[in-house]
Amino acid sequence: MKQPVTFLKGGQFIRFAMGLWVLLLLASPVHADLTGPAIVEQHCAACHASGVANAPRIGVTDDWAELLAMRDLETIVDNAYDGLGRMPARGFCTACDRNDIAQAVDAMLPEELAGPDL
Numbered sequence: 001m002k003q004p005v006t007f008l009k010g011g012q013f014i015r016f017a018m019g020l021w022v023l024l025l026l027a028s029p030v031h032a033d034l035t036g037p038a039i040v041e042q043h044c045a046a047c048h049a050s051g052v053a054n055a056p057r058i059g060v061t062d063d064w065a066e067l068l069a070m071r072d073l074e075t076i077v078d079n080a081y082d083g084l085g086r087m088p089a090r091g092f093c094t095a096c097d098r099n100d101i102a103q104a105v106d107a108m109l110p111e112e113l114a115g116p117d118l
């Protein structure tokens with residue numbers, strides 16, 4: 001008597017699905033492991049690449065020189081962390097801690113203005 005050919009049946013399918021789920025979990029990025037440039041790409045570039053609503057543009061000396069003339073880098077990082085005007089707190093990166101935000105700001109600064117490590 002022939003067995004019907006099935007792809008995966010019963011418990012096999014469950015195990016297959018669980019395995020897939022674990023693989024997906026392992027493959028998804030963990031926020032704490034993101035470096036500054038990766039945070040910028042994922043959470044900040046949407047506004048800071050083109051300068052939406054006057055956001056200082058990534059790597060644009062004029063934009064950052066203007067800010068640094070008004071306040072120091074620590075305060076600028078605080079503002080990014082706490083939010084300021086139309087800058088949302090942490091750029092909506094809820095998993096980012098202050099150090100992550102400092103790394104992201106550092107990655108947005110033009111090279112000639114890059115400050116000491118925060």
Ligand code: HEC
Nearest residue numbers: 043044047053055076079080084085086087090091104105
């Ligand atoms: C929804 C758009 C948006 C996103 C997303 C966003 N920003 Fe901003 N950001 C702004 C705007 C608009 C300003 C200008 C705020 C102002 O001066 O009123 C700003 C200002 C800033 C400033 C200058 C603060 C100061 O002291 O003037 C820093 C630093 C900054 N953002 C960092 C970040 C970082 C880091 C991220 C990602 C984690 C991020 N932003 C994500 C819109 C955004």
